[in-house]
Amino acid sequence: MLVNNFLLLGALLFCIGVYGVIVRKNAVLVLMSIELILNSVNINLLAFDRLWADSGNNDGNVFALYIIAVAAAEVGVGLAMVLLIFRNRKTISLDDLSEMKG
Amino acid sequence: MLLASDIQVAQNIGFGIIALVMVIGALRVVTSSNVVHAALWLIAVMAGAAAQYLLLSAEFVAVTQVLVYIGAVMVLFLFGVMLTRAKLGKDVDLDNAGAWKIGAPVALLLLGVMGYVLVKGFDDTKIAVSGEGSTVGQNSLLSDKIFSTYALPFWALSFVLLAAVIGAIVLARKD
């Protein structure tokens, strides 16, 4: 298979994620968009891992695993924060998070 | 026995279908006007990703993906949706008004750049996917790596998670 199949899929997911991050106002949805990006990275890593499989390393796999772990932690933290702001503001619209500016 | 070429065709078709589902799912995630729908679409993408991982003979990662993402993260998301009392249904106020005017160009620009370099860089480089070549010992190799070469980051990861848990609890708890 062409490695580019996966890579382009990854790129596509990445860009969709970016779009989501920019467009979405709801904090939870932004977090979801981030997951898209992280998944695209993992697809990349695993594709590259196959690319270099002959050299006998599978660092890509390890990397991907670690990313999943970190992503989990990040989501946990992110949702905790979302809850926090919701508690304080009764909304999770990022638009309202602009008390400080300039 | 399937011929290698047949497998390749099958793989390509499989890849294509899954990829299509993932892309559509991803697009729905970022466009859906229903938070729960978006979350569900995300599950589809995650699952698709897990499938791709399998295709890339990363079984352990694929399983982890399913366990962690679909099993844990998605539940977290859904909890998040519930706890923040999001509207269960259509909610027009999920997007920033007019933000697509910024988001779309940025995303397309990125896509253009990435696509250009990837196509140019890897042109028709091939990889051996699942079923091609040996995958024996993948998982043991993985574990070897984790506990030798990458032992320290692994050790650190545990602290990352610990810190995240502690912090998240403090932040999220009512007081």
Add this chain to the structure above:
Amino acid sequence: MIQEQQWLLSLGTFLPLAGVLVMLFIPKKDEATAKGVALLTAIATLGVGIYTLVKFDYDQSEKLQFFTTNKWISPIKATYTIGLDGISLPLYILSMLITVLVMIYSWNHVPEPGNAKAFFILMLVLQTGMAGTFIAQDLILFFVFFEVVLLPMYFMIGVWGGENRQYASLKFFLYTMFGSALMLVAFIAMFIITKNNAADPEAANFSFQWFNENGPDVARNTSIWIFGGMFVGFAVKVPMFPFHTWLPDAHTQAPTQGSVILAAILLKLGTYGFVRIAIPFLPQAAKTWAPIIAVLAVIGIIYGALGCLAQTDMKRLIAFSSVAHMGFVMLGISTLTPLGINAALFGMVAHGLITGMLFFVAGSVKERYHTLEIKRLSGMLKQVPHLGWIMGFCAMASLGLPGLAGFWGEFPAILASWNPAQILTDPSMGNHEMLYRVLTVIASFGTVLAAGYLLWLYQRTAFGEPTGEFSGHGDDDHGHPDHGNTDIHDVNVFEWVAWTPLLVAILVFGVVPSLMFDVMDPAVQQLTSVFGK
């Protein structure tokens, strides 16, 4: 280099800091003790200075004396290298003297809002910075000392200054920073280029000696750029037109003490930098820049004088006159001749004494009359005759009357600018003789203007009858409060003590200029030897 009594200069430079340390432990309320300690420190420093004067070997004034070098920042090849030669000596001592006098003056003249302790501490810190700049023989050390004076002066102006002090101090600060930032870049560039050029790059260091030996080899075009950086740095400090606009504001708003120190020493840091660093290190660039400097200097002379004529405020007038006087100094430097540079150095000291003195007078006038508006002042000679005469004396000295110190800065500078260095008139390298001659004439017109504004000032303020406002029996048509003449008293003891040395110095150096020329000349000769004759 004469490496005897190596501790002497360090002692003279850092003694004030010791005083500062002691003062930090004196409670703020105990002003007398604080002042006393500060003054004692300053006097002790001056004592060290006088000892230096005594120990200085005048027969070898072209050599660095009391030379010492120590490790300082070895990774960047910067050393703690200090030494004193004929060029530095007068300025070094002057800085000490001025500090003492300013402190004496401050004894009962601590400006609003008080806090003598802080005020005196600032003066001591300033003293260290000023003295250090003049003895530094290492570019980085020089830079550090050069900048040390910045903050104390900023606060002196900003805290103890006049109504518009905040603006003035900010301007002072930003201008100087602007100059020194570019200067620092230029220093580094010069170091790196000389290092790369050198046969043995490892030997490269920031000492003046290194640059004296290797600076002239810098390629001409490069050196012109580097000189440009230094030029901005020093020109701001001098200040040369068009970088001068901070000066009138700073002077006007600064407390008397600040003005005096600023005029007497701080401005000299810039010209000293030209003489000590920019010109000898980069002679090729100096040649290219000299006509530009000369033109700017002369513009400064005329411009400063015109600025003076426009002033309605005595202090501001004096401040503008500094622009003009420093123009003469820069004109002298720009000739690249021994005569011109000697004149410039003399001019530096003379300007320090005279303008410093004028600022003292202005301060005392302000204290007595609560105004410095020229049109409100009149008949000072009648009301405060001693003050009036001292002011007249200073005005005369300032306008370059022979027999007083000011003359020896101006007159030889003009002579020299008619006869600039040969490399400036060498037809093969672009002959600037005509330019310099025209500049000479314009500069000499500057002396006329100087006479104009100083005498005008003197006539308005000192002559005539005291205005009713201040004479105590006054019709008060301007609506100014009638101050009466109760607080208008003549020169008091502190003022006499603080001023007499300056007045005497102005006269003595005016009558016996060789006192200074003899010290400076050998060093200047050596410095200009790089230009041929």
Add this chain to the structure above:
Amino acid sequence: MLFASETEHEAVAQASGWFLDHAWLIPLIPAIAFFLIIMFGKKLPRGGSEIGIASMLASLVISAGTAYQWIDLVGKTEHAEAVTHSTTWFEIGSLKVGIGSRIDGLAMMMLILVAFISTLVQIYSTEYVRGDRRYTHFFGSLTLFSAGMLTMVLAPNMVQLILGWEIMGLCSFLLIGHWWEERANSEAALKAFWTVRVGDMGLLVGTGILLALFGTLDIGEINAKAAEFTGDHKLLALGAVALFIACIGKSGQFPLHTWLPDAMAGPTPVSSLLHSSTMVVAGVFLVARLYPVFHTGLDINLAGHHFNLIAVIGGITVLIAAGLAFVQNDIKKVLAYSTVSQLGYMMMGLGVGAWMPAVFHIFTHAFFKCCLFLCAGSVAHTGSHHSFDMKKDMGGLRKKMPITFLTWMISTAALCGVPFFSGFFSKDEIIDSAKGNDYKVFFVVGLIGAFMTTAYMTRATYLTFFGKARGGAAHFVNEHEDHSHEPAHDEGHDSDDHHAPVVHGKPLVFAPDDSPWQITVPLIILGALALVAGYLNAAAKPFETDYFHRWLHSSIGVEIPEAPHFEWMNAVPSIALVAAGFIVSLLICKAVFGEGNSPLKGLTQRNAILGGVHKFLVNKYYLDALYEKVIVRGIAHPISAAAYWTNQHILDGIVNAVGKGGKRTGEMVYKYIDQGLVDGVVNGSGTTATHAGGALQPVQSGKVNLYGALLFGAAAVGALVLVLVNS
């Protein structure tokens, strides 16, 4: 180097005496005296004047000794070199500047002159400014002033010369502005200093040029090199012009003469000192001192050259100033313009190559002009209660003040160039030389000048000493003469004249008779000298003396044509013109200012156009009217008055305008360029920076999404650019 050279020092030492070696004491003593006066003067019984006078006497004695020894030296050797003593003052590289003394004939003459006149003036002043609030300061300044002049005269090099030159400038400022409580006085002082200072530009530049040309500032060396100059003639000419500009300023030559009349604001002794032997003579002295520079630089006496800058300026000054002297009512101003005019003679003399007559004129002029000023002071002090207005407050004083009158007359005669008076021998010789050296225009100028001089002096004399006593003088005269005489109240055109003389609110105390001895003794001495001084160099038969010439000859420093041999015949035109001037002026004065002239005023007021020759012939009042209306109004006014107007408005206006304009320019520059442009750029850049900061603030919108967009967008753009660049 030339000075301070040991060998030379010894060489001259043999040929010189104690005084020649110690001439440096001459300026030093008054200089020290100045400090003594300033420091202790107030505590002394005579307020410091004793120190001043003593110091001047000491200087005078040493000067006399010096003169004696110089004359002795000249007697011994044919070409006596200047005796120079100099120690290094300071040294910059190859340029050594000494300080010391350079004694030659010119210096000797000036020393004597200055010391002598200073002494007399100081003695005179003890009375004149008695009781002044700044009595001590006055003497201090006077003494310093003399010290400055002496320093300059002795100067062996340009630097010392400038030193003395400027000290005089300073003291003139102090002295002219002595009564600085009044604005006018301080302004006159300012103007004097400033105008001179304008000229000093030339001195600075000129010195620079001399240094460039000769590589030295030593006067002897400069002169020697200039005399045999072969280098860049243009530059030398430029130098000479520059130096001459200084002289124009200092010596009140056209067009920088305007400060001089204003300087009359100072006390009269000051005027007399300034205008006779010091200050204003300094310019002439400088030209004489550096004569080779001017001679070579300005092509004086070069065949085919009939004009040169010095002569032209001198000539113009002679006429202009003389013309102006006509219309002055202030006696001191008449004398002031007269001085300007006489200085013009000297300059003209130097310009036409008549070095010796010009210098001799310095000598003679000093005595009679000093005397005239002191006489004027005496009149004002005693006779007209401190008024100098001839028309208002003088007249008829000759009987009441005989000594003053007599000395005035002698001096006037000397000034006018009446034969056998000192002025005659010097002035006539200048005129003669102009003719002899082929400067015909200046010969004519000299003659006209002589005529005009006589005329205005006659007028001044008449107004002061003859005719009816008016105003203050009337009080003075009437107080002590019998009151049956016709009272003077019908004289004035101004009602003020009839008021009781009140100055500064105090009734005046009139002197019983002529001025006290402190005033009269100097007058007498000076008058006598005005009479006899000329015989030092009286070329005319039967005297044929040439002492002066012999003593001073070596000071010229350059070959100049011998003065033409004096022939009485040649002097006839000038003598005739002097006589004519006297007679015409006397007649007119008698007519105009004589007695019984009340109809005149009516006439002139009634009838502006006057006609009829018969009336002109028969009616002496009509003659008055003619004079007033036609000559004075018609000729003198259009010319003289126009000249005066020009003087006051154009020249003076220029000077003032330069001052005002300078100030205005300063204000403009300050307002628009400094505060507007230069400062504006800086403040503007500050503002721009702040504004730019403000403009950037919207980026910091506070919205996370936009931040994200920026982050990704920037990454994308950066990547795009770098990918394109690198592939």
Add this chain to the structure above:
Amino acid sequence: MIAFSSPIVDYHALAPELVLAAGLCLVLLVDLFVPDHRRWITGTISGFVLLGALLPIVTLAVWGDDVRDAIGGPGISGRYVVDNFALVLKALFLLAGYVVVLLSTHEMDEKSGYQGEYYVLLLSSVLGMVMMASSRDLISVFVALEFLSIPAYMMAAWKKRDRKSNEAGVKYYLLGVFASAVMLYGMSLLYGIAGSTQLTEIGKAVTLDGDKVGIQVLGVVFVIVGFAFKVSAVPFHTWAPDTYEGAPTPVTAFLSVASKAAGFVGLMIMVYLAFPLARDVYRPFMWVLAALTMTIGNLVALKQKNLVRMLAYSSVSQGGFILMALAMAYTNGSEESSLRAVIVYLIIYAATNLGAFAVIIAVARRTRSAEIASYGGLFTYAPGLTVMMTIFLASLAGIPPLGGWYAKFGAFRAAVDAGGGWGYSIAIIGAANAVVATAYYITVMREMWMKPVPENADTSSVKVPASLQAALAICGVATLAFGVVPGIIAKVGAITDLTGAFGG
């Protein structure tokens, strides 16, 4: 098939990390068992833990090899290296952490609970930084970066009831996640090119030639973007002002100093080890970033009314100077001077900026405000604090003889050392910015020294708690000493050889 071989762990080399980890657990445990009113003890313990972790650093510096692998073995060595570079920076992080603990003592004590948790997070973050200094492969770098960031996100939001603090945390978190996502993508590309996660291997592969140039460029750019966020380089700085303003002040101090330093450390590691041959990518990119960062940071800072926010922009612009030095690595042999410049800058900046925040905290205890206007007339009632603040601000402005000048000197020197159009142009831009920067530092000084005290302000003398005094003393002495005798810091800079850099 390679049989598993147990890695050789050098416990001495790993000791600082172990001490921190153990200390972290200890704090957590202690927090469980002490009563509320004695919770302050967690802070004390944290302080000791941080100082304790310094001990092995000292022993490592004094004894043993210059370079050692904390974890070694075939294929393992060179991925987590303890060299002088690492030691110096570890020491910096620990000390900065210690000062932050000092700053936090009273803040956390008085404002919100959760002290124990706070210190756990702080120690975690410091541990992440310490690991960053030694990481030499992509995975370690990534994990270390997340390790130091994730606790920091939460610390920023620590004032739970404060809306601004929440906002600060969320913004920081989201932007941080965005940036790490971009960085990860870049890392994946780098891995794809090199086939290894080890930085030196990547360094050999990223050569900017061949048909994969585009991918290399993209990888490099994205990785730099990730770190540029961390060091708040414009235009990736947007979070910084908001977060700094909103976060608890000690946290702000921590972020602006330690976290930023960690970002720079990561960037240095990447540039020197992974991109040495990719100069044509990172130099223009970082040149632009540096120029923008200095300029925009400064210009916006001019307008600020809030001191913390102003310092946020100031720290942005300070970052620009560091970037200036770093951008010039491997240009005309300037890599050494730029590496040293960055390290020296980081150290001096840390001392100075922490000091400034210490003063802010001390003053805010009285005024309850960080508005610049509230500093009016501070000199009249708190001269000591004013002088300290003046020292710190002047040092930030780069005025000798305070530390900042030497930092700026080094940065300029690196730029000029590189020379050429890139070097000189950025040096000139830097010089201009150095001046603009003084303008707003001066504004604060002016407020303190020259303006009157705001009305109704309490002007009794300000009491500074001992811990703050200690922090002030440490920072003040360091700032002064670095300026007067820069030799000490320069020497530290000189020994910090980054193993594997400079092609060695």
